[in-house]
Amino acid sequence: MPVDHRRIQGPECSEDYRKPKTLDAALLKKGSRRADGRKCGEQRKIFLKPGVVSQAKGSAYIELDHTKVICSVFDPREKASRNLEQQTVRGEIFCEFKFASFSGVQRRSHQQEADDKEYSLLLKNALEPAVCLHEFPNFQVDVQVLVLQDDGSSLAAAITCAGLALADAAVPMYDLPVGLSKAFSGDTEFFDPTGAEERMCLRGVDGESDHGVFTIGFLPTFNQVSQLFHSGHISSDRFGKMISEVGTLAAEVHKAVQAILLSAVKSSIDSSDNSKLLL
Amino acid sequence: MSSTNERIICVPGQVLCASSNDHVAGQGTFERMGYIYASLAGVVKVEKKLEINIVQVQSLKEQSTVPSPGDIVTARVLIVKSRQCMCEIKCIGDITLTRPFRAVLRQEDVRATEKDRVKMYESFAPGDIILARVLPIMDVHTYQLSTAENELGVVISNSEAGVPMVPISWTEMQCPVNFTKKLRKVAKVIPENIDMDMEDNTETEKKPNIS
Numbered sequence: 001m002p003v004d005h006r007r008i009q010g011p012e013c014s015e016d017y018r019k020p021k022t023l024d025a026a027l028l029k030k031g032s033r034r035a036d037g038r039k040c041g042e043q044r045k046i047f048l049k050p051g052v053v054s055q056a057k058g059s060a061y062i063e064l065d066h067t068k069v070i071c072s073v074f075d076p077r078e079k080a081s082r083n084l085e086q087q088t089v090r091g092e093i094f095c096e097f098k099f100a101s102f103s104g105v106q107r108r109s110h111q112q113e114a115d116d117k118e119y120s121l122l123l124k125n126a127l128e129p130a131v132c133l134h135e136f137p138n139f140q141v142d143v144q145v146l147v148l149q150d151d152g153s154s155l156a157a158a159i160t161c162a163g164l165a166l167a168d169a170a171v172p173m174y175d176l177p178v179g180l181s182k183a184f185s186g187d188t189e190f191f192d193p194t195g196a197e198e199r200m201c202l203r204g205v206d207g208e209s210d211h212g213v214f215t216i217g218f219l220p221t222f223n224q225v226s227q228l229f230h231s232g233h234i235s236s237d238r239f240g241k242m243i244s245e246v247g248t249l250a251a252e253v254h255k256a257v258q259a260i261l262l263s264a265v266k267s268s269i270d271s272s273d274n275s276k277l278l279l
Numbered sequence: 280m281s282s283t284n285e286r287i288i289c290v291p292g293q294v295l296c297a298s299s300n301d302h303v304a305g306q307g308t309f310e311r312m313g314y315i316y317a318s319l320a321g322v323v324k325v326e327k328k329l330e331i332n333i334v335q336v337q338s339l340k341e342q343s344t345v346p347s348p349g350d351i352v353t354a355r356v357l358i359v360k361s362r363q364c365m366c367e368i369k370c371i372g373d374i375t376l377t378r379p380f381r382a383v384l385r386q387e388d389v390r391a392t393e394k395d396r397v398k399m400y401e402s403f404a405p406g407d408i409i410l411a412r413v414l415p416i417m418d419v420h421t422y423q424l425s426t427a428e429n430e431l432g433v434v435i436s437n438s439e440a441g442v443p444m445v446p447i448s449w450t451e452m453q454c455p456v457n458f459t460k461k462l463r464k465v466a467k468v469i470p471e472n473i474d475m476d477m478e479d480n481t482e483t484e485k486k487p488n489i490s
Contacts, residue, residue: 057340076345077378130291132309132318136345138416167291170340172318174309175292221292221316261290261320268339269286269322 019206023185027197034190034197036065043192043252048161048260050168056144058169062161064192066151071161073169076139091136095124096144097158103150104195119155126159126179126217126227132172141171152194155215155229156181164257168264175219176257177226178250182242185211191249202231210234216246220254223247287323292316295323295334307336344371346380346422348415351431354382354424356407359399362386366409366424381421384411388425389464401450402464408435410466432466 027035034040044065053059056072079092097119101108112120123145131141143165145158159179166173183193183201186208190197193213204211212232219226225246234242289295295315296302304310305326307319317323321338346352346368354366368380387394389402403409410431411424426432429449438444438454438461446452446465453460 075377078380139345167320168340170319170321170338170342172307172309172342173291174311174316174318176290219292221294222311258290258293262288265288265290265320265322265339269288272339 019204021206023188023205024196024200027190027200028188034194036194040189041191041249043249044194046160046253046256048164048256050164050260050264056165056169058165058167058171060161060164060168062157062164064151064153064157066149066194067154067157068148069145069154069157069161070148071143071145071158071165073162073165073171074142074144075169076136076141079138079140089137090133091131091138092133092140093124093127093131094140094142095120095127095162096142097123097147097155098145099147099150099154103147119158122155122215122217122227122229123158123162127162127166127177129224129226130163130173130175130177130219131166132174135172141166141169150195152183152196152198153179153181153192153215155179156192159215159217159227160253160257164261167261175221176254176261178218178220178253178257179215180218180246180249180253181213181215182249183213204232210238214242218246218250220247220250288321289317289323289336290320291318295336301330302332302334305333305335307338307342308334341374344374344376346371346382346413348413350413352382352411352413352424353434354384354409354411356384356403356405356409359403359405361399364399364403366411368422368424369408382411382413382424383421384409384424384426388414388423388427391427394427401462403433404436404461404463406437407433407463409433410468426464426466429467430469432464434466434468436461436463 047063048060050060052061053072057075058073059071061070076091098112098116099108101110143162145162147154156179159177163177167176181192183190183197185201185205198213201211201213210233212230212234215229216225217227293316295308295317298304298310298313298315302315304315307317308315309318315334317336319336319338321336324335324337326333326335350371352368353370354368356364356366358365363383363385366382366384368382370376386397386399389397409426411426412431414423414425417423436444436452440454440456442454442456444452444454444461449465450462451460452463452465
């Protein structure tokens with residue numbers, strides 16, 4: 001696609017630079033309930049399914065209400081880059097994150113845009129500590145994520161989905177990574193925000209300094225944060241409080257991923273005629 | 280191996296047991312802070328070897344194999360140059376790979392004796408299938424192979440007529456159609472159903488004539 005480098009490509013419509021005085025009333029109804037009826041600390045119902053893409057070695061599909069993400073993991077192949085300084089003892093994960101053109105309200109380019117590239121890097125950072133990279137030296141594992149519909153928390157959903165896909169592809173891992181996201185504005189916090197909540201919190205509210213969206217990649221077994229991405233403004237003690245809560249918030253998602261994986265293994269054992277496993 | 284239907288299924292990151300002198304982390308597991316964890320999603324298998332229990336996890340999908348030093352691989356020769364030849368690894372042991380890996384076979388690794396007097400074009404030809412051993416990884420990009428053993432070398436080679444040639448010595452192969460002889464570094468492939476007496480005969484055969 002030919003890109004015009006001589007002109008500054010501004011946005012198509014303009015937004016008011018002033019922050020709203022209060023949070024949008026549509027987001028909070030009946031005082032403490034959110035627009036879709038959830039409580040502020042409640043996660044959306046998760047639908048997870050591994051093994052959906054037949055051409056890939058491992059794959060997974062996740063649905064968080066209206067956020068739909070599909071991930072494929074391929075066999076290790078020789079490292080693409082020929083950089084002599086690169087470590088040879090470790091393998092590599094090559095992540096490709098892409099919002100589908102039809103995923104949002106506005107049509108997106110079919111090629112990777114700036115935020116796709118940024119999310120690719122964030123996803124890689126989130127997954128790398130979880131994978132046993134020493135098991136495939138000098139090779140790279142391709143992880144391709146496609147967001148089919150974006151209604152908030154797409155990066156968090158992608159991290160969870162990619163973790164399940166890697167496990168489905170029999171890539172040795174230390175732990176199942178789990179993605180979480182939280183949007184907050186002032187004192188109001190939304191766990192697992194929808195698109196509208198995200199946009200509202202990214203803008204913030206006039207008078208309240210703390211606002212933004214947090215995305216965390218978490219390894220539950222070892223209680224480690226693999227990746228943290230925050231857009232907005234936060235005070236340091238609030239930040240500390242956020243981090244300490246991550247463990248409890250991740251437990252629910254982790255349990256779901258584990259249960260799905262266990263039942264998938266069980267059903268393939270029951271359906272296959274593989275006598276080696278029965279010994 | 281127990282024959283009960285009780286199977287322990289695990290997921291990555293799940294604790295399997297505490298590691299001790301009796302219980303050792305095997306394939307598909309890793310040890311951390313005194314415990315053995317699973318690194319794959321699959322069935323837990325405990326193998327008893329000499330009083331030590333090796334805890335393994337067997338996944339349903341075959342783990343992607345990667346050539347590691349010491350493996351015997353089946354490769355196809357692509358390009359033959361004067362000092363080395365470029366190959367493509369097709370199989371590792373019994374496992375056929377979905378993606379071929381590139382490898383290099385250097386002049387000094389073709390034979391065990393008289394390494395510098397080897398002529399590459401008298402040892403291999405493009406299109407040959409060879410058995411080789413993977414050497415320890417030194418180079419960043421490609422694998423290094425070695426055929427410096429009697430059992431390694433050219434296994435299948437097609438003549439100009441398109442017919443597989445028959446080996447007649449350690450250094451020559453002959454086409455059954457037009458009887459032309461070609462020079463190759465032939466592998467000593469021992470058939471599985473051979474008699475023990477016959478095997479003794481092949482052992483006493485002369486080593487490749489280097490003239």
